[in-house]
Amino acid sequence: MAEKTYEQIALIGAGVIGSGWATRCLAKGLRVVLTDPSPDARAQVDQTIENAWPVLEDAGLAGQGDRTKFRFVETIQEAVEGADFIQENVPEREHIKIEVLEAIDRYAAEDVVIASSSSGLLPSRLQAGCRYPDRVVIGHPFAPVYLLPLVEIVGGEKTSPEMIRRAGSFYRHVGMRPLHVRREIEAYIADRLQESLYREALHLINDGVATVPEIDAAVTGGPGLRWAFMGTFMAWHLGGGPGGMRHTIEQFGPALELPWSHMKAPQLTDELKNKIIEGCETESGDRQFTELERRRDLCLAGIQKVLSEHWYPHDQDGWPEMD
């Protein structure tokens, strides 16, 4: 079957996420048709495009773009007419999402993917009332949508593999990196990770250990600089020295038993250890350890140069005082 071509996308709901999708899709040269009942919606979309466009242009990310290909319409029916892909971005309440998805499903051509930007709801529940539930998926982006490449694709019980594949193809078309979450769980993958860190941070604040700026600094000064390109596993794979994750896991494995966070870890069985060590090796691919280290260092130096230019042009900008 020939790959679908994408010319027009329908966005249902504006807000931070819908406005971000509009900006990304316009920058990629698509026609964007958006509907949202809020009186502020149109202004918010305009404002987002206005602010983001110069950055995207400077970064060479709006080369095929055309800001004028945007149309605001009054109804869902008008929005989805002629759409090659539909992205829903209404408030994160299950009953609202279900109702809106039913309306979209009613009016949209039956072979068009309907993706929900939900950040945590279960697709099986969202798709239940649709006539063609096979084309309903989660396509969960991260703000700002026009710059962050990750989008988590999650199918429900009734979603077809073909529609998952098509969603992936569309997201790649607009410059994103789709990640298929193969098992339907609440909050998917990235938000579960973010949420666990957030919950620990809340405990630290609640227990009077640290302030918000201190906790943010503890991320941005160290682990966070690595997380821009290496997840925890790859970071600790390299952090273990030439022994890699195999060494790290032996050295710090026992710490999983310690009260080093409010969360209880799973037991570190041999099976789990092997999954982790082999996973790091898969992720490293053909690259040698020393090559990865060198690339990591080049990235860390380059990232900090970018930040010193744009984020903290003055030496101690935003860094918490020591006393």
Next chain:
Amino acid sequence: MAEKTYEQIALIGAGVIGSGWATRCLAKGLRVVLTDPSPDARAQVDQTIENAWPVLEDAGLAGQGDRTKFRFVETIQEAVEGADFIQENVPEREHIKIEVLEAIDRYAAEDVVIASSSSGLLPSRLQAGCRYPDRVVIGHPFAPVYLLPLVEIVGGEKTSPEMIRRAGSFYRHVGMRPLHVRREIEAYIADRLQESLYREALHLINDGVATVPEIDAAVTGGPGLRWAFMGTFMAWHLGGGPGGMRHTIEQFGPALELPWSHMKAPQLTDELKNKIIEGCETESGDRQFTELERRRDLCLAGIQKVLSEHWYPHDQDGWPEMD
């Protein structure tokens, strides 16, 4: 009192961390004297310096540096003689650290700070056997030490505020961003945050939800790109749109009750809410919301340019396959 000048640093223990300190200090023009009983130690330090130096030079971070100011010695006594600052980097076992710190304390001039690179042990326990425990602090760095600026300073019951201050001054002297962890807790701040995320990741792997490369991708494609310069709080402050963290916390606060991670969150009292909202405002400082958004976008575009150059020069390098 005149600020101490720093000319010579003693490093006790090599490994990934000690070698990293050596590299950073040499790049900043200090004399470095290191001791480590392992037969591989010297080669590891040389290798680290060898690999890192060109990156540091290219990044303009080794301007005052001199690689030849390095000396390897046989004993702790020789290493600490004439040192203006002492950093201990032996294996992360409490009894080893205690024993080594006692030896350092025995030979070092009594007014010199002794900092331990421990990533989680309690300073009150580490300093207990020292003659001059007031100068024993934790100075916890992040790998690679020669590029990551964060260092957590933690004092024990017997540490003096003056020695905390001096440690901060030394770390700033070598280009770092010291963060004073005001309450002594195991694993301090950054590793508690990392550990909570790691534990959730282990659950996801253990439950068969995702693989190591998928989990790493879920970080690097979205949240991690922000974490290079904004902690969770600042990221969600901006992610909430013009309403900021006040809006985000109202919208996603209820999710804290959901099983969105294996960790139980603290109750979101008004007091805790206010600490968070006010913390985000403190962290924002004089910068307007739209200015922060613009700076964030410039950083995200710049970081991704760096990564496309050094981390994944080929389009889908290291990204997990969708099926």
